[in-house]
Amino acid sequence: MPSLKTLQAFVDTVESNDHVGAIMNFYAPDARTQENDGAWRVGRDALAERERAMLASVAGVKTTRLGPLLLDGDCSAVCWRFDFAGKDGKTRSMEEVAWQTWRGDKLIEERFFYDPQQMAR
DSSP states (O other): OOOHHHHHHHHHHHHTTOHHHHHHHHEEEEEEEEETTSOOEEOHHHHHHHHHHHHHTSSEEEEEEEEEEEEETTEEEEEEEEEEEOTTSOEEEEEEEEEEEEETTEEEEEEEEEOGGGGGO
């Protein structure tokens, strides 16, 4: 079970826009993630590489936590807002809820829930 201090450190890392660092420092080697009901992505290194590729596809991103951190035993939830600056000059925003499961102080599973239409706007 993570401490609130660990969860806060994770959130601080993400909000500093060090998304890859958050994966490398807080995810277990066998971590997996899922977006909405999509296929699971497995393995910390693969998740970090996918994040690097996504970040390379945009000019920048601003990450903001919306609302309180929720922590209950091995489960936590964080609501995020991402404002992406595209290489085309357009800005796109999306909000999502990340539902997380921890093993000790490492994330082992994270499911993201968002409206895919947000990025089309």
